[in-house]
Amino acid sequence: MERWNHNIHYHRVVLDAVPVGARTALDVGTGNGLLAVDLRKIVPEVTGIDRDADVLRGARREDPAVHWVQGDVLTQDLAPGSFDVVASVATVHHLPDLAQAFRRFAELTAPGGVVVTIGVARISRPPEALMQVVGAVQHRYLRRRHTFWEHTAPMIWPPAHTYAQVKRVALAELPGARWRLLPMWRYALVWRKHPGPRPQAEPVGD
Template sequence: MALRDLTRSVAGGALSSGMARLNARHPWSHNDHFHRWILDHLPVQRRAALDVGCGQGGLVATLAPYFGEVVGNDVDATMRVAASQLCSGLANVRIDGGDWSRLDGPFDLVTMVAVLHHLEVGRAPEEVRGLLSPGGRFLAVGLAPPTSIADHAWDVASIVTNPVIGFIKHPRANRGGPQPPPYPVQDPTTTYDDLRRHVAAVMPGARMRHRLGFRHTIEWTKPADR
């Protein structure tokens, strides 16, 4: 049983409810938190970038000053509308709703934030590889169900630090107000270790690391001679 599920059974769910209230008072976006990590790992060549599953377009807008062209792709029409509105003043941004794997590349950067577990894990890394230019980078932030000892250790660390990070980012208690449209949600099913094997088979040398915030990151640079 995942530790997050265990907290729901302790003291009749009181622990889970208490933590949920604490986190709600100081909310933070676990996905947006990793935009800085992406900016710190951009490729040297920056002609075009693709954000798969762009959601409301936050990362697309963040990448726009660094690339000649940025394409945000999302299958959800509500997300595309939100992304188009956010990026309406950015001439080098395009929001697309077609099949991301069939877009005209190559791209110097392909990003996925909390998206890979929505896709066919056996195919997606190969499709990313095909879209990348030589020297291009794949940067992903993902989720996986905790199964190993290491997974559970990082889960504990994330549970403990989640309210601390929230307080640091938003010290003033949340009082409610208008909320953006919710992202489509799907629970991950591929374990961290299985995903690492899938990625390594297609992207030799890829770096995959556990992170706080119940996330992991994947970083890979396509060899310049391929």
């Protein structure tokens, strides 16, 4: 049976943002591990990290080739700049400090790599409410076409922050990031880390 829900629906946004030639990826708050498994299809080395030991036991059965880590991404001993992709789906609202979370994601991203966040937040403005009306229609249509699958990972609802608050913090911590409001109660944030200066050519002697 093909599994579908709102989070799985937006895995494609993450996969489409993966840089060409990416070798390493980190799935933050991997939960049942489905995003890590999808990333593993196009990225050779994938790490899925989550604080919840119970859901990780199930995630390990999804793909033993993924490196599964029980821990907190904010404090776990992970080498800065070691991931070409740092991705999260419906995870950021579980973390205690938005600014700290986005800074940590940037720290872990390799030069030329990408941070991709699919998140949830609270509605506070009319355009957001209108988008979610569209999302409700989309949800009904897609639910008729697919069998809705429920994650076993813990949920937090309602989220602590509004869309506007998350956007403001994210763009302050990740300058140049692209932000999109999505139907079905989600947003997408994509930020590419500057690749750094090109190596200087050696001077040519006379």
